[in-house]
Structure formats: C-alpha cells, structure tokens
Amino acid sequence: xxxxxxxxxxxxxxxxxxxxxxxxxxxxxxxxxxxxxxxxxxxxxxxxxxxxxxxxxxxxxxxxxxxxxxxxxxxxxxxxxxxxxxxxxxxxxxxxxxxxxxxxxxxxxxxxxxxxxxxxxxxxxxxxxxxxxxxxxxxxxxxxxxxxxxxx
Amino acid sequence: xxxxxxxxxxxxxxxxxxxxxxxxxxxxxxxxxxxxxxxxxxxxxxxxxxxxxxxxxxxxxxxxxxxxxxxxxxxxxxxxxxxxxxxxxxxxxxxxxxxxxxxxxxxxxxxxxxxxxxxxxxxxxxxxxxxxxxxxxxxxxxxxxxxxxxxxxxxxxxxxxxxxxxxxxxxxxxxxxxxxxxxxxxxxxxxxxxxxxxxxxxxxxxxxxxxxxxxxxxxxxxxxxxxxxxxxxxxxxxxxxxxxxxxxxxxxxxxxxxxxxxxxxxxxxxxxxxxxxxxxxxxxxxxxxxxxxxxxxxxxxxxxxxxxxxxxxxxxxxxxxxxxxxxxxxxxxxxxxxxxxxxxxxxxxxxxxxxxxxxxxxxxxxxxxxxxxxxxxxxxxxxxxxxxxxxxxxxxxxxxxxxxxxxxxxxxxxxxxxxxxxxxxxxxxxxxxxxxxxxxxxxxxxxxxxxxxxxxxxxxxxxxxxxxxxxxxxxxxxxxxxxxxxxxxxxxxxxxxxxxxxxxxxxxxxxxxx
Numbered sequence: 001x002x003x004x005x006x007x008x009x010x011x012x013x014x015x016x017x018x019x020x021x022x023x024x025x026x027x028x029x030x031x032x033x034x035x036x037x038x039x040x041x042x043x044x045x046x047x048x049x050x051x052x053x054x055x056x057x058x059x060x061x062x063x064x065x066x067x068x069x070x071x072x073x074x075x076x077x078x079x080x081x082x083x084x085x086x087x088x089x090x091x092x093x094x095x096x097x098x099x100x101x102x103x104x105x106x107x108x109x110x111x112x113x114x115x116x117x118x119x120x121x122x123x124x125x126x127x128x129x130x131x132x133x134x135x136x137x138x139x140x141x142x143x144x145x146x147x148x149x150x151x152x
Numbered sequence: 153x154x155x156x157x158x159x160x161x162x163x164x165x166x167x168x169x170x171x172x173x174x175x176x177x178x179x180x181x182x183x184x185x186x187x188x189x190x191x192x193x194x195x196x197x198x199x200x201x202x203x204x205x206x207x208x209x210x211x212x213x214x215x216x217x218x219x220x221x222x223x224x225x226x227x228x229x230x231x232x233x234x235x236x237x238x239x240x241x242x243x244x245x246x247x248x249x250x251x252x253x254x255x256x257x258x259x260x261x262x263x264x265x266x267x268x269x270x271x272x273x274x275x276x277x278x279x280x281x282x283x284x285x286x287x288x289x290x291x292x293x294x295x296x297x298x299x300x301x302x303x304x305x306x307x308x309x310x311x312x313x314x315x316x317x318x319x320x321x322x323x324x325x326x327x328x329x330x331x332x333x334x335x336x337x338x339x340x341x342x343x344x345x346x347x348x349x350x351x352x353x354x355x356x357x358x359x360x361x362x363x364x365x366x367x368x369x370x371x372x373x374x375x376x377x378x379x380x381x382x383x384x385x386x387x388x389x390x391x392x393x394x395x396x397x398x399x400x401x402x403x404x405x406x407x408x409x410x411x412x413x414x415x416x417x418x419x420x421x422x423x424x425x426x427x428x429x430x431x432x433x434x435x436x437x438x439x440x441x442x443x444x445x446x447x448x449x450x451x452x453x454x455x456x457x458x459x460x461x462x463x464x465x466x467x468x469x470x471x472x473x474x475x476x477x478x479x480x481x482x483x484x485x486x487x488x489x490x491x492x493x494x495x496x497x498x499x500x501x502x503x504x505x506x507x508x509x510x511x512x513x514x515x516x517x518x519x520x521x522x523x524x525x526x527x528x529x530x531x532x533x534x535x536x537x538x539x540x541x542x543x544x545x546x547x548x549x550x551x552x553x554x555x556x557x558x559x560x561x562x563x564x565x566x567x568x569x570x571x572x573x574x575x576x577x578x579x580x581x582x583x584x585x586x587x588x589x590x591x592x593x594x595x596x597x598x599x600x601x602x603x604x605x606x607x608x609x610x611x612x613x614x615x616x617x618x619x620x621x622x623x624x625x626x627x628x629x630x631x632x633x634x635x636x637x638x639x640x641x642x643x644x645x646x647x648x649x650x651x652x653x654x655x656x657x658x659x660x661x662x663x664x665x666x
Contacts, residue, residue, distance in 0.1 A: 002590050002591075002593035003594035003596075005590050006587075006590050006594045006596055009587070009590075010320055013324065014327065016342075017330070020341075020342055021341075024334075024339055024341060025337075025339055027337070028337065030624075031620065031624035031625075032336065032616060032619060033615070033616055033619055034337075035336075035339035038330055038612045038615070039327075039341065039342075042323055042326045042327050046320070046323040046324065046327055049316060049319055049320040049323055052316055052320075053316055053317060053320050056316065083369055083373060086369070086372070087369070087582075087586065090365075090561065093565065094575060094578045094579055094582060097569070097578060098578075098579075108562070112558055112561070115558055115561060116555070116558040119553070120552065120555075123554060123555070128554060128555075131555050131558070135558065135559060135562055136562065139562055139563070139566055142200075143566060143570055147200065147203040148203065149203070149569075149570045149573065151569070
C-alpha cells in the first residue's frame with residue numbers, strides 16, 4: 001500500500017512539473033536550454049519511473065493475492081490511529097505557530113505532552129507530562145536565550 | 153606547516169573545544185541508542201550550529217558524526233543490538249566476547265580500534281585530498297555535470313534492492329531541486345508568489361523531516377500496539393540483567409602483543425574502508441562487513457571469526473571510523489557526499505559559505521586544515537570519553553522510547569523553524585517526514601532524494617554552462633576524456649549488473665548451441 005502511495009505521489013509531482021513547465025519563457029540564446037528544459041526532462045523521466053514502479057507494485061500485489069501470500073496491512077490498525085493522532089497534533093501545532101494563536105511555550109507544552117502521552121506506552125502519563133514540560137522549557141531557553149532565535 | 157599551526161591555533165580555543173566535546177558526547181548518546189542514527193543526529197542538531205562560528209559548528213557536527221559511528225558499537229557489544237547500521241558487523245564477535253564475561257575488554261577494543269581507524273582515515277584524507285583536489289581543478293562544467301550524475305547514480309545503485317526505486321527517488325529529489333529561480337535566466341519556477349521559495353526548498357528541513365520525523369514514525373509503526381487498559385508501570389521494560397556479567401579475572405584490555413599481531417588485518421581494513429567510504433552511497437556497514445570477510449580469508453585465527461575473535465571485533469570497529477575518512481575525501485574534494493551524513497555536512501558547509509569541491513582547497517586551504525584538525529581532535533576526545541563512559545552511555549538505552557521520540561520531534565520542528573525563522577519550513581519538515589515514513593514503509597531509500605536535492609542545482613547550472621561551450625551540442629560531454637569516463641562509470645554503476653547478466657546469458661546460450 002505504501003508503495004502505491006509513494007508511486008502515486010511521484011506520478012502527481014511529475015505531472016505537476018510537466019504542466020507548469022509549459023508556461024516558462026523560452027530561452028533567449030540559441031543552444032542554451034530554456035528554464036523549462038530541466039523540469040520537462042525530469043518530469044518525463046519521473047513519470048516513466050513512477051508508472052513503472054506503480055505497475056510493478058500492482059502486479060506484485062496481484063500475484064501475491066492469487067498465491068495467498070499477500071499481507072494487507074504492514075502497520076496494525078491500532079498503530080495507524082496512533083500515528084494519525086500524532087501527525088494531526090504536529091500539524092495542529094504548526095498551524096497554531098503560523099497564525100500566532102496562543103503562546104509558544106504553552107502550545108508546545110500542551111502539544112508535546114499529548115504526543116509524549118500518546119507515544120508513552122512504557123511510562124505513566126504523569127511522568128510523560130513532566131518530561132515533555134521540562135524538554136520544552138529546555139528547548140525554549142536554548143533557542144531563545146543561548147542561540148538568540150525568536151521562536152514566536 | 154604554517155597552515156597547520158594556524159589551524160591548530162583556531163581549533164584549540166575554548167569555544168571550539170566545548171562545542172566539539174558537546175558534539176562527541178551527544179554523538180555517543182545517539183550512537184548508543186538503537187534506532188537513532190548518525191544521520192538523524194546530525195540532521196536534527198544541525199540548526200543548533202548555525203548560530204556559532206563555522207569552526208565551532210563544524211566541530212560539533214564532526215563530533216556527532218564520528219562518535220555516533222563509534223558508539224553504535226557499544227550497544228552492539230553489550231546488548232547485541234547495533235546502535236547504528238554501521239555497527240552491524242560488531243555484533244558478530246563483540247556480543248560473543250561480552251557473553252564470555254569480557255564486556256570491558258570488548259568495549260576497550262571498540263574504543264581503541266575505532267579511534268585508531270578514525271585517525272588513519274583522517275591521515276589518508278589529509279594526504280590524498282590535496283592531489284585529488286588539484287586534479288579536480290581541471291574539471292569544467294561538463295565534468296561537474298557528470299560528477300554530479302555519477303554521485304547520484306552510485307547512491308542509486310547501492311542504496312536499495314531495486315535500481316528502479318532508487319532512480320525514482322533520485323528524480324523525485326531532482327524534481328524538488330528545480331523549484332526556485334532558474335540558475336541562468338532567473339525565471340521563477342514553481343514558486344507561486346512565495347518569496348521563501350525563490351532560493352528553492354531549503355534542504356535542511358527536508359532532511360530533518362526525512363531522517364527525524366520519518367524515522368520516528370517508522371519506529372512507532374514497528375512497535376506492538378499498546379493495550380492501554382492493562383498497562384503495568386511497576387514492571388520495567390528492560391532490566392539491568394540485559395547487560396553482560398563481567399568475569400573478575402577477565403582482561404580489561406588487549407596486550408601490546410595482541411594489538412601488534414592484528415596490524416595487518418588493521419591495515420587491510422583501513423585501506424578497504426577508506427576506499428569503500430569514498431564510493432558515494434556506501435557506508436560503515438558495507439566497509440565493516442567487507443573488511444571482516446576479507447580479513448577472515450587471510451587471518452591465522454580465521455576459525456575464530458564470528459566466535460568471539462578479538463581481532464575480528466577490532467577489524468569491524470576500525471572499519472566504521474576509517475570509512476569516515478574516505479567519505480570526507482569525496483565530499484571535500486569533489487563536493488559529492490559519500491553517505492547521507494556527508495550530504496548533510498555539505499549543506500552545513502554551504503550554510504557557512506564554504507562550497508565543498510576543488511575550489512575549497514584553492515580558496516580556503518585554512519578551512520580545509522581546520523577540518524582535518526577537528527576530525528583528529530574528535531577522535532582523541534572519543535578515546536578519552538569512550539574509555540571513561542562507554543558503559544554509562546549504554547545505560548541510556550533504557551530510557552523510555554516515548555521520551556526519545558518526543559525529543560526528536562521537538563528538535564525537528566523547532567530546528568526546522570530556526571533555520572530561517574519560518575513556519576513554512578516547519579510544514580516542509582512535516583510533509584517530508586510523512587514522505588520519509590511512506591518511503592521507509594515501501595522500502596524506498598531516502599539517500600538519493602537528499603543527494604539529488606543537493607546535486608540537482610549543481611547539475612543543472614553546469615549542464616547549461618556546458619551547452620554554452622562550443623560546439624554547443626550534447627557531444628560536449630563525450631569529446632572530453634574525463635567527462636566521457638565519468639559517463640561510462642554512470643552507465644556501469646546503474647546497469648553494470650544487468651549488462652554482466654546479459655553477457656553471461658549470451659555466453660551460456662552460445663555454448664549450449666555449440
């Protein structure tokens with residue numbers, strides 16, 4: 001499944017490259033490739049390779065299905081939800097950061113404590129919260145005061 | 153000599169030494185933790201080095217690189233789990249020596265031979281790199297185009313089971329590399345009015361995403377699903393009994409006689425590892441396995457190899473760190489990364505306005521000398537810190553996985569932001585992380601993507617410059633001997649195996665007809 005996703009993404013990117021490359025201006029000098037030359041070449045080869053890998057993956061899956069050796073999911077269902085929760089939290093955090101909603105320290109403590117608790121099958125949630133809070137404060141001090149990076 | 157003295161003076165300042173030491177200590181932690189790699193460590197800690205002077209920042213990055221490769225052997229020896237892929241071969245004999253009640257001896261071998269291997273690697277680097285760079289100064293745009301193509305093809309050829317997958321990932325990276333201003337005419341490509349994209353994608357957030365977030369998600373997907381209702385926190389996940397018991401009578405280190413007896417194996421290992429390291433796309437894991445196999449063939453104690461041989465462990469430990477010298481040679485002289493870590497180091501050098509390649513040796517020989525001295529100092533620090541605290545770092549393997557993963561995520565996101573103070577880079581990092589996760593699950597190598605992202609621009613601008621040279625056709629690439637040789641090497645590295653198979657098949661068919 002992951003193979004099909006990656007190949008489809010790659011096919012999409014190649015089509016995107018080819019579609020927009022058409023609009024680039026032509027070269028001003030003869031013999032000098034235009035701005036669209038490289039993207040077009042890359043787009044065409046990438047499209048070919050993506051389709052090749054996609055077809056290859058589909059054929060392999062079909063063969064494995066007919067032989068009864070096909071494993072439908074390489075990631076367990078429960079894990080998929082756990083990963084999804086963490087990914088969503090990371091994107092939520094990035095959105096809050098981009099639109100300056102809340103405060104860096106507060107957002108980071110809440111989001112990373114949640115991520116740590118979600119990941120933390122080996123420690124209690126209280127310990128996870130304490131750890132993530134300490135980590136966020138450490139990172140804040142390190143970047144803001146030692147490295148002089150404005151985090152907000 | 154004067155340049156060396158200047159470099160020594162530059163490196164032996166308190167700030168540079170503190171940063172280098174911090175890098176070595178962090179690298180040991182990263183290397184000793186199974187699942188964390190030198191690539192991940194260098195990628196996520198790279199943003200920390202942007203805010204200090206280049207020599208201090210590079211000291212930290214080289215410290216992480218060298219000591220993570222070394223420390224991978226600590227968990228390989230004590231737990232039987234390689235800390236980094238480079239130390240896979242150290243489990244062949246290291247774990248067995250530990251099980252024989254000699255873990256301290258095994259750790260000493262790891263430290264001593266890693267350092268000696270690393271030092272020899274640096275010596276070869278410092279001797280070989282200047283002539284190579286002088287030769288590479290003859291390169292013109294066609295040669296640079298072919299060099300970039302060769303680097304990419306080597307990484308594609310050796311980084312995965314399928315050349316098709318590697319090529320696709322490489323072209324995916326090249327596709328991302330064309331975003332931004334066209335190198336010759338300044339045409340804005342795929343920027344959609346976003347000024348941040350005018351210079352193209354910053355490759356640091358992509359690397360952090362691929363190797364930090366992507367790897368964390370991959371590891372999470374591979375651990376069993378928790379039963380949250382039946383958690384038992386009173387039970388420790390790993391107990392100290394995982395570590396091997398020490399026999400009080402066991403020797404703590406090899407005698408001089410034993411070390412001297414291993415000299416030929418060591419020299420062969422260093423030679424093999426530096427060559428393997430110099431080939432783009434290879435790394436410590438391949439160097440160690442090849443060296444172990446070759447030394448086994450001529451060793452007097454070959455039957456002991458794989459059964460707890462001290463010489464065999466010495467060979468694998470020396471190979472990992474000697475390989476760094478080879479990888480750094482290709483990186484510094486030609487600007488082609490030998491592995492994923494050196495790809496990130498090229499990015500770091502570029503951030504400091506030093507472009508790796510022959511011109512670095514011509515324009516900044518002082519910086520080249522500083523790099524050699526820094527690599528040497530890193531190895532000396534590993535010798536001291538490793539002997540004092542190998543076992544302590546091994547105990548970090550008992551930290552909860554959730555804490556390690558959260559730390560990686562925090563540093564990945566905040567580090568991506570810190571490079572340009574841009575939340576756009578945070579999103580780039582996250583998307584690259586998801587892509588890296590999907591690629592890892594689908595068994596696609598990430599190395600060619602990073603390499604293509606770095607080499608893509610170099611390849612395009614040199615390609616266009618080549619086309620501007622007379623006769624202004626593609627024949628430019630085939631009438632110049634170095635360029636033609638490199639082109640043949642590209643074809644051989646990509647399709648060499650298939651060509652050999654086809655030739656063998658034809659020979660067998662002809663024989664059967666006769």
